[in-house]
Amino acid sequence: MKLHHHHHHHSVNHGHHAHGTHAPHTTQAASTAAPTTAPTAPTATPLPHAATGASATGPAWCTLPAPGPEQSGPPAGQGLTKGNEFGANAIRTAGGYTIVAEGKDQAWSIYAPGQKPGDKPHTRIWGDPHVDEKDGTRWDFTNNSNFRLPDGTNISVTTTKLPGFGEGYKVSDSIDITNGFDHVAVTGLAQNKPVVGEMKTDGYGARARLEAEGAFVLGGDKSHVAWFKTDKGVVEGEITGAKMEGNAYQQTVNKESTYAVDPSLQPKVGSQAWGNMMRDQAIDVARDVFGKGSVITEITAFGAAVDHVEKNLEQQLAPLMERFSNFFTLLSRSMNLFDLFGMKQNRHAFMAS
Amino acid sequence: MATAKTRALKRPGPKVAARALPADVKKTLEGLGVPIKPWDPKRIEAVLRGHLTLGELAGVSKQQQFEMAATGVKFLKDGLVDKAVQVFLGLEALDPYDAYVQVCLGSVAMEKELFEVAEQRFSRALTLNPFSVPALAYRGEVRLRVGKVKEGREDLEAALKADPAGKQPPTPRARALLEAQSAADKKPKVQARR
Numbered sequence: 001m002k003l004h005h006h007h008h009h010h011s012v013n014h015g016h017h018a019h020g021t022h023a024p025h026t027t028q029a030a031s032t033a034a035p036t037t038a039p040t041a042p043t044a045t046p047l048p049h050a051a052t053g054a055s056a057t058g059p060a061w062c063t064l065p066a067p068g069p070e071q072s073g074p075p076a077g078q079g080l081t082k083g084n085e086f087g088a089n090a091i092r093t094a095g096g097y098t099i100v101a102e103g104k105d106q107a108w109s110i111y112a113p114g115q116k117p118g119d120k121p122h123t124r125i126w127g128d129p130h131v132d133e134k135d136g137t138r139w140d141f142t143n144n145s146n147f148r149l150p151d152g153t154n155i156s157v158t159t160t161k162l163p164g165f166g167e168g169y170k171v172s173d174s175i176d177i178t179n180g181f182d183h184v185a186v187t188g189l190a191q192n193k194p195v196v197g198e199m200k201t202d203g204y205g206a207r208a209r210l211e212a213e214g215a216f217v218l219g220g221d222k223s224h225v226a227w228f229k230t231d232k233g234v235v236e237g238e239i240t241g242a243k244m245e246g247n248a249y250q251q252t253v254n255k256e257s258t259y260a261v262d263p264s265l266q267p268k269v270g271s272q273a274w275g276n277m278m279r280d281q282a283i284d285v286a287r288d289v290f291g292k293g294s295v296i297t298e299i300t301a302f303g304a305a306v307d308h309v310e311k312n313l314e315q316q317l318a319p320l321m322e323r324f325s326n327f328f329t330l331l332s333r334s335m336n337l338f339d340l341f342g343m344k345q346n347r348h349a350f351m352a353s
Numbered sequence: 354m355a356t357a358k359t360r361a362l363k364r365p366g367p368k369v370a371a372r373a374l375p376a377d378v379k380k381t382l383e384g385l386g387v388p389i390k391p392w393d394p395k396r397i398e399a400v401l402r403g404h405l406t407l408g409e410l411a412g413v414s415k416q417q418q419f420e421m422a423a424t425g426v427k428f429l430k431d432g433l434v435d436k437a438v439q440v441f442l443g444l445e446a447l448d449p450y451d452a453y454v455q456v457c458l459g460s461v462a463m464e465k466e467l468f469e470v471a472e473q474r475f476s477r478a479l480t481l482n483p484f485s486v487p488a489l490a491y492r493g494e495v496r497l498r499v500g501k502v503k504e505g506r507e508d509l510e511a512a513l514k515a516d517p518a519g520k521q522p523p524t525p526r527a528r529a530l531l532e533a534q535s536a537a538d539k540k541p542k543v544q545a546r547r
Binding site (some may be wrong): 007 | 418419423429452461482490494522
């Protein structure tokens with residue numbers, strides 16, 4: 001039963017404090033307002049279509065669909081696309097990166113947004129496997145690894161040992177690329193016969209179950225390529241080279257180099273690709289912190305089967321949410337969190353576009 | 354030793370310093386039962402850089418956020434609008450990149466006749482998810498209500514196009530609005546002459 005007595009569509013406009021009367025000076029009152037804009041008097045032109053049935057159906061929220069990943073972000077098919085001017089073995093990410101399986105030297109290359117066929121790749125991974133950065137830096141790795149691009153795309157490379165290779169020397173065998181819901185595998189790299197597989201929509205789940213020893217995160221800008229080595233999501237430093245230790249290459253890092261990525265290499269804040277990036281990274285963090293296959297990781301991966309126990313959600317969740325809301329309001333106000341480091345990105349994200 | 358490359362990366366980077374909470378805030382947080390423990394500065398930095406959401410920092414999974422959103426919608430439908438808003442604001446803090454939360458807040462603004470705010474919220478939702486049928490349908494409705502007939506029609510038509518089978522709850526409403534608008538457009542405009 002509806003308890004809320006809402007304003008009728010055709011009621012007289014009561015001005016900008018309509019409904020603010022409950023709590024005009026609380027955060028709640030400002031709540032629905034876009035943070036940048038003080039609630040202004042609506043330009044309440046009377047409906048030209050006074051006869052619409054809509055007003056009789058009640059508030060719009062009566063027709064809100066249930067929450068879920070398909071409402072929260074772009075659907076499958078928008079994260080990765082196959083085939084473009086780089087050829088049939090090229091995959092374009094939502095943020096404009098292009099990953100190309102070359103079919104020679106067990107190589108696959110990453111092109112930055114705006115790069116064209118024939119340009120020197122932003123990063124080329126080839127041989128046993130060497131990583132050639134566009135600006136000249138070279139390093140190596142041995143075992144399965146993750147390469148994460150600034151738009152949230154993850155490239156999980158599986159390496160394999162070729163006959164005759166010494167201990168610690170492997171080549172790229174396949175790469176699994178995920179962005180948002182989308183997931184595509186490229187196999188046959190070791191044989192120099194790459195095959196781009198079917199586009200699947202298990203991106204979130206696949207990402208949560210990734211198994212890899214290291215993660216390399218791309219930073220820098222269009223001229224200066226900078227891959228950073230991370231451990232459990234924490235950046236160790238910028239990779240400057242590698243040396244063989246034990247039976248695997250270990251990357252050497254410059255710990256003084258702070259992770260930074262030029263905005264031109266990142267999706268525009270608020271864009272569709274940016275949304276994918278945020279969600280992808282959330283899963284990476286869950287996996288890194290709680291471990292592959294953990295319940296938390298599986299739950300975080302959208303679409304994971306979760307036993308949803310219908311309990312009294314109202315009683316359980318409302319106090320929790322209230323707590324979070326108060327907590328973050330307090331935190332951001334008292335610590336001025338979003339200005340603390342002079343970083344404006346998140347603040348912009350809160351603003352109306 | 355700084356190379357040309359590392360120099361290029363030297364930006365006025367974040368200086369992460371341990372910072373004590375003000376006493377009153379600390380007291381309030383303790384009162385709320387929020388555990389006060391120092392977060393890894395690197396993870397806070399990651400939040401500020403947009404690499405992590407607060408939800409991830411606080412350990413609230415996306416699935417939990419969906420459940421909370423469902424509770425918010427339930428509050429709305431029960432008429433507990435202020436409680437619902439609080440839930441949605443909390444969710445927005447946890448994940449400002451979630452289009453659904455923006456749609457929910459927009460629908461509240463629309464009902465409060467804060468049409469400009471509602472339009473902004475729906476537009477933001479569409480930036481985050483250009484395929485959001487409710488955002489298209491509701492923004493179309495708001496635009497019609499403030500007299501932006503052409504834009505409103507375009508939004509409603511886009512909503513119908515995005516959900517041709519009418520599977521999503523807002524679609525029938527959008528269709529009804531569009532039909533009503535078409536009928537209104539056909540009526541002779543007698544008011545023009547006085």
